[in-house]
Every structure is written in structure tokens, then in C-alpha cells.
Amino acid sequence: MHIQDLPYKDPGEPDVRSGGRFLYWLGRNQLGGQLKSLSWGLLHQIGVAGLPLGVGLAVQAVVDRSGGRLALAGAVLAVFGVAVTVGDTMLHRTAVTNWITAAARVQQLLARRTAELGSALTRRVAAGEVVAVSTGDVEKIGWFVEALSRFAAAVAALVIVCVGLVVYQPALGVVVAIGVPALALAVLPLLPKATGRADVQREKAGRATELASDTVAGLRVLRGIGGEELFLGRYREASQEVRKAAVRSARMWAVIAAVQVLLPGLLLVGVVWYGATLARAGTVSVGELVTVYSAVTLLMYPLRHFEEIAMAYSFSKPSAKRAARVLGLRRIAPGDGLGASQAPTGDLYDPVTGLLAPAGRFTAVVCGDPDVAGRLADRLGGHAAEEDREEGAGTGASAKPASVLLGGVALDDLPLEAARASVLVQDKDPVLLSGTLSELLDVPASGQVSAEDALAAAQCADVLAALAQASVDPDGDPMNTRITERGRSLSGGQRQRLALARSLVTDPEVLVLDEPTSAVDSHTEARVAAGVKRLRSGRTTVVLASSPLLLDQADRVVLVHQGEVVAVGEHRELLHTEPRYRAVVTRETDEEGAGDERAAEVRELQVREEVEETA
Incomplete structure (x- = not known):
């Protein structure tokens, strides 16, 4: 795989059973690049390890005053020098390619899972964790994949050099062959503590990132209530905790690095002392001693890869675990029976709550608990939560499917494209991307609803006027005015209505509004409710709300209490006959409902008057 070939046509289906299995799957899919990097790494390492041989031959040739052997030594040094140069260059090229392609594969997998889950992703995983996975964790995973082949090349070079030294000079070679593995394994007892400290650092950094994200998102509200200093203090404390954890982690890795320097130095001193003793006794020649000494000196380079792979694995394993957790979230496996062009039509039915939204009608749903309403909206969009699936699975005759049915077909069994074409869910806190208003409304749509009609139905006249005033065009066209990130230049109501207009433009078979x-x-x-009802005439629309102005426009109102449908009817009928409905819609307390029936009738009359006045 080359960088110019990115992105992947198909990044594959990852093994997300654990972080280690995900790393193994990723490395296996990079096998071609790993073998290339390993080959060039071997050439580089062998070139480095072979230089001492040329140096030893040259020293011995000078001692023996042999011009021929000196020339041979020069040729050997030249060959190994070319091997080092070519090997190092190509190793760096292939290693960086492995890093980038591995990171790109993970990013594509995350993007695919994000597109599949939609708004349900941040309901099931903290936003800070998603940010950490898509940024720092991707880098760490790519680092491990890239370092793996260089580590394998270093291990192979160490084995080759140790075996070669034993053959070349057994007396000194045996000492080196025993000492090098001991040096390589010396850091193992320190790794658990270093890994634990690194985990603590990452955990605190994730909390700080999430706190910063929440603070930036709510900055306008914080300024309104004077809470900037409070949250600034909290973030300052969180960042200081991250700093302290990072220092503790760095100290441990510094100890490991010091061990990697100290122990090879002691081995080198021991080899020189023992070699000098053998040289005085005439057992080894000066050239052989120089060769062994140089080889041991250069072995420090491949030994450093043991520290690097330990660090890379320690940092990448929890990152891979988090990535596997996010990638493991999914819809129920889609079936192959229907395509996007064969999207089903008909009534929308949720078997978990018993909610039925008849085709072509405006259905309002009242839930006393906003969290229940949010989960219901996710389910209606084909994003059943795991607890809903487990609850719906059941056993025996009482079992009922957790997936929502559209025209009798389970949304979770549809291909994602078909499900998205059939049902659109607008979250209660929709996001506006930066760009012009025309770009905001340029979304996949049926073509039956124009942008002008959608903006009119969503009552965006004041928004258009504000955008026209801020437009840089000579004609003041609001459609060409840029909207800042998340629409922060607009008020909350303006953002909400623009998001509604965007949803109306798509004109889906079923539109769910939370x-x-x-x-x-x-x-x-009241005008928005009337506009939506008029524009969506003949199309299935489900609105989760508790506002009397919206509920009065609905063809059918459904009350969901404690996760189940308990009443169905028209707004005014339920207001009069269903105490639980009246308590939610009019914000009536239990004491008020039990003690004053006349007050309830007065409230009903007030609601009617307000509806008639604003309709």
C-alpha cells in the first residue's frame, strides 16, 4: 500500500474483541508493508553490525603491515557503508508509510462507524473519548505498527551479530551472547509500573479534554451566568493533574532509558577488560579485540529498539482498546434483502414502547422524561441501544423485537443507506456545520421541497434578514452568507429553525423531530407547528414534544409513560381525560391535580385560547 493510494477502497472489518486483537488485525493487514520495512531494516542493521568487521580487519592489516588486507578492509567498509545508507533511507520511507497507512485505516474505520451510528454515538460513548480516539490514539496505534517492523529487524540483527561473534571469536562471543539477552530483558520488570503511570496520565488527559470541549460548547451560557472563572479554575486544576501525571510517567520512562544506557555500558567495560586480558595472554589478536569491541558498541543501537517497542506497545494498547470499543458499537447486522431503491413505506411502529405512527399523518409523542424521549428518537431512527435490544430480545412467547418496524420491515435489518433514506431524525441539539446557508441546505433530498419553502415553514424570515445584513455580497443574498462553526453567530432559536429547515428540505419518508x-x-x-404540518402533508411526521402549541397541530397524540404507550388521542381530548398527560403538558404537580379539578379546567381553557390566538 502506497500513500498515494489512500484512502482505502475498503478498510476491512476489524477484530474488536480486545485491544490486542485489534492491533494484531491491523498489523496483519499491513503485512506487505511490514515485510518491506523488515527487509530494509535488516539491511540497515546488518550494515551497522558489519562495520566493526571492516574496522577490525583494517586495524589488524595495519598491525601486520599488509596493504592488500587493508584494501580489502576498505572495500568491506564501503560495502557495509552503502548497505547502511540504502537500508536506512528505505527503512525510514517504508516505516513512515506503515505509520500513515495504519493511521489512515483506523481513521477510515472510525469515520465509517461514526456515519453509521450518527447522533447515537455520543449517547453511547463520551464525546471526550471519541475525540481522544480520533486524534491522539490514532497516532499511537500507527506508531506501534511502524515500530514493530524496526523492532523485528533489530532482534534479527542482534541474533545474527551474537551468533557471528561466537563463530568469529568464541571466547568473547559467548560473553556477548549471554549479556545481550540479559540487557534486552532487563527493563521488563519496570514496564508494568511505567504502563500504569502512562494509563493514569491518559485518563486524566481524557477528562481534561472532555472538560475543555464542554466548556467551549457552553461558553455563551457560561458568560451569561458569569461562570467562566469557575470552569476556568476547574480546567486549570485538571490540566495541572495531567502535568503531574505526565511528569511521574516521564520519570519512570527516564529510569528505563537510564537502565538501557547503564547496563550496555557495563557490558562494554566487561568485554574490554576481559578482551584486554585475553590479548595480553595472546589468545586473541588486536584486530579481533577491536572487532568485538566495535560490535558491542554498535549493538547499543538495536538495543534501543527494545525500549521504543515497549513504550509504543504500552501507549498503543489502551489506545487500541478505546478504538476497539468505539468500533465495536454498531447497528444490528444489516440484511441483504432490500436496497436503497426499495426502501419500505407504511406505518412506523416501535415494539418496545408500543408507539404507532400511521403513514402520512402528523403524530406527536409526549414523554415525561427527556432521556426517554431521546432514546425513543434514536430507536425510531434505527439506532436501538444495547439495553433496548436486550430488553426486546426476551425469551419465549413474550419476546419482542427491539428494532423499529417501517411498513412491517425492521429498520435494523435494512442496509444503512436504505434506513437513512427512509427515516431522518433531528436531534434536540442539532449541529450546523460552517459554510454558507446554501451549502447548509445542500443535502441529499427528494427534490420535492425547495429551500425557500423549507425556510418559510420553519419561520426563518428573521434569520434570513440577519444573514442578509451580514452578507458581503453587493446584493445582500443571505444564501451566500457564511455561518460560523456550529452556528455560534446565531441565537439558539435561529440555529434550531435553520436545522429544522435543513431537515424539511430532505423530505424523507419519515421525519422524527425531538x-x-x-x-x-x-x-x-405556533407558526412553526402550522408550517411543518402544512409542508409535511401526506408524509409521516413524528414530533417528540410537550408544548401545547405543537400538540394541538398533531393529528394524533401519544402519551408514553414509564417506557410504554398508555394513552392515544387528540390533544384537547387527552388534556381533559388523562391526568398523567395533563400533568406533563401543563406542568401540573400531584397536589394541584388531586386538589383542584377546577384549576385544571381553567388551565385547559388558557391553553385553548393561546393556541387559537397564535394559530
């Missing part, structure tokens, strides 16, 4: 008017005033809310 609290689409929570940030607008009552008069605008």
Missing part, C-alpha cells in the same frame, strides 16, 4: 421548537417563543412556535 423538541424542534424548545428554543423559540410561543408565537413563533
Whole structure:
């Protein structure tokens, strides 16, 4: 795989049973690049290890005053020098390629999983963890994949050099052959402690990242309530904890690095002392002593790869574990029976709650718990949570499928493209990407709803006026005005209505809206409700809300209590006949509901008057 061939046509299906298995799967898919890197690494390492042989031959030739052997030594040094140069250059090239391609594969896998899960991803994994996986963790995983082949080449070079020294000069070679493995394994007892400290550092860094993300996202609110200093203090404390953890971790790795310097130095001193003793006794020649000494000196280079691979593995394993956790989140395996062009139509039914949204009608759903409403919206979009699947699976005759059915077909059994074409869910906190308004509304759509009609239905006249005033075009076209990241230059109500217009433009078979008017005033809310009902006439629309202005526009209102449908009817009918519904919609307390029926009737009349006034 070459960098110019990225991105992958198919990054594959990863093994996410554990972090170690994911690393193994990733390395196996990089096998071609690993073998190339290993080959060039061997050439480089053997070239480095062979230099002492040329130096020893040259020294002995000078001692013996042999010009022929001196020339031979020069030729040997030249050959090994070329091997070092070519090997090092190509090793760096292939190793970096392995790093980049491995990181790109992980990023593609994460992007694919994010697109598949949509808004359900951040409900099931903390936003800070997703950020950590897609940034720092990808780098660490790529580092381990890249370092693995260089480590393998270093191990092979050490074995070759030790065997060669034993053959070349057994008396000294045996000492080296025994000492080198001991040096390589000396750091193993220190690794668990170093890894533990590194894990603590990463955990604290993840918390600090999540705190910073939450603070930036809520900066406007924090300024409104004067809470900047409070959150700044919290982030300062979190960053100091990260710093202290990083220092403790660095100290441990410094100890490991010191051991990697001290012990080889002691081995070198021992070899020189023992070699000098043998040379005085005439057992070894000066050239042989110089060769062994030079070989041991250069063995420090491949030995450093043991420290690097230990660090790379220690940092990448928890990163791989987090990546495997995110990549392990998925929809139920899609079936092959339907394609995107064969998307089903009909009633939308949730077997977990018993919710039925008839085809072509405007259905409102009232939930007393916002979290229940959010999970229900996810399910209606084909993103059943694991607890919903386990609850729906059941056993025996009472078992019921957790997947939502559209026209009798389970959304989880549809290919993702078909499911997305059939049902669109707008989260209660939709995100506006940066770009012009025309780019914001340039989304996959049926073509039946124009941008102008969608903006009008969402009551965006004031938004268009504000954008026209901020436009840099001479004609002041608001469609060409840029919207900042997440729409931060707009108010919450303006962002909400633009997101609603974007959803209306797509014109899906089923549109699910979770609290689409929570940030607008009552008069605008009534007009938005009427506009959505008019524009979505004949299309299935489900709105999760508790506002009387929205509920009064619905053809059908469903009350979900404690996770199950308990009442169905029209808004005014349920307001009069269902106490639990009235308690949610009018914010009535238990004491008020039990003690004053007349007050409930007055509240009902007030709601009716407000609806009629703003309709």
C-alpha cells in the first residue's frame, strides 16, 4: 500500500474483541508493508553490525603491515557503508508509510462507524473519548505498527551479530551472547509500573479534554451566568493533574532509558577488560579485540529498539482498546434483502414502547422524561441501544423485537443507506456545520421541497434578514452568507429553525423531530407547528414534544409513560381525560391535580385560547 493510494477502497472489518486483537488485525493487514520495512531494516542493521568487521580487519592489516588486507578492509567498509545508507533511507520511507497507512485505516474505520451510528454515538460513548480516539490514539496505534517492523529487524540483527561473534571469536562471543539477552530483558520488570503511570496520565488527559470541549460548547451560557472563572479554575486544576501525571510517567520512562544506557555500558567495560586480558595472554589478536569491541558498541543501537517497542506497545494498547470499543458499537447486522431503491413505506411502529405512527399523518409523542424521549428518537431512527435490544430480545412467547418496524420491515435489518433514506431524525441539539446557508441546505433530498419553502415553514424570515445584513455580497443574498462553526453567530432559536429547515428540505419518508421548537417563543412556535404540518402533508411526521402549541397541530397524540404507550388521542381530548398527560403538558404537580379539578379546567381553557390566538 502506497500513500498515494489512500484512502482505502475498503478498510476491512476489524477484530474488536480486545485491544490486542485489534492491533494484531491491523498489523496483519499491513503485512506487505511490514515485510518491506523488515527487509530494509535488516539491511540497515546488518550494515551497522558489519562495520566493526571492516574496522577490525583494517586495524589488524595495519598491525601486520599488509596493504592488500587493508584494501580489502576498505572495500568491506564501503560495502557495509552503502548497505547502511540504502537500508536506512528505505527503512525510514517504508516505516513512515506503515505509520500513515495504519493511521489512515483506523481513521477510515472510525469515520465509517461514526456515519453509521450518527447522533447515537455520543449517547453511547463520551464525546471526550471519541475525540481522544480520533486524534491522539490514532497516532499511537500507527506508531506501534511502524515500530514493530524496526523492532523485528533489530532482534534479527542482534541474533545474527551474537551468533557471528561466537563463530568469529568464541571466547568473547559467548560473553556477548549471554549479556545481550540479559540487557534486552532487563527493563521488563519496570514496564508494568511505567504502563500504569502512562494509563493514569491518559485518563486524566481524557477528562481534561472532555472538560475543555464542554466548556467551549457552553461558553455563551457560561458568560451569561458569569461562570467562566469557575470552569476556568476547574480546567486549570485538571490540566495541572495531567502535568503531574505526565511528569511521574516521564520519570519512570527516564529510569528505563537510564537502565538501557547503564547496563550496555557495563557490558562494554566487561568485554574490554576481559578482551584486554585475553590479548595480553595472546589468545586473541588486536584486530579481533577491536572487532568485538566495535560490535558491542554498535549493538547499543538495536538495543534501543527494545525500549521504543515497549513504550509504543504500552501507549498503543489502551489506545487500541478505546478504538476497539468505539468500533465495536454498531447497528444490528444489516440484511441483504432490500436496497436503497426499495426502501419500505407504511406505518412506523416501535415494539418496545408500543408507539404507532400511521403513514402520512402528523403524530406527536409526549414523554415525561427527556432521556426517554431521546432514546425513543434514536430507536425510531434505527439506532436501538444495547439495553433496548436486550430488553426486546426476551425469551419465549413474550419476546419482542427491539428494532423499529417501517411498513412491517425492521429498520435494523435494512442496509444503512436504505434506513437513512427512509427515516431522518433531528436531534434536540442539532449541529450546523460552517459554510454558507446554501451549502447548509445542500443535502441529499427528494427534490420535492425547495429551500425557500423549507425556510418559510420553519419561520426563518428573521434569520434570513440577519444573514442578509451580514452578507458581503453587493446584493445582500443571505444564501451566500457564511455561518460560523456550529452556528455560534446565531441565537439558539435561529440555529434550531435553520436545522429544522435543513431537515424539511430532505423530505424523507419519515421525519422524527425531538423538541424542534424548545428554543423559540410561543408565537413563533405556533407558526412553526402550522408550517411543518402544512409542508409535511401526506408524509409521516413524528414530533417528540410537550408544548401545547405543537400538540394541538398533531393529528394524533401519544402519551408514553414509564417506557410504554398508555394513552392515544387528540390533544384537547387527552388534556381533559388523562391526568398523567395533563400533568406533563401543563406542568401540573400531584397536589394541584388531586386538589383542584377546577384549576385544571381553567388551565385547559388558557391553553385553548393561546393556541387559537397564535394559530
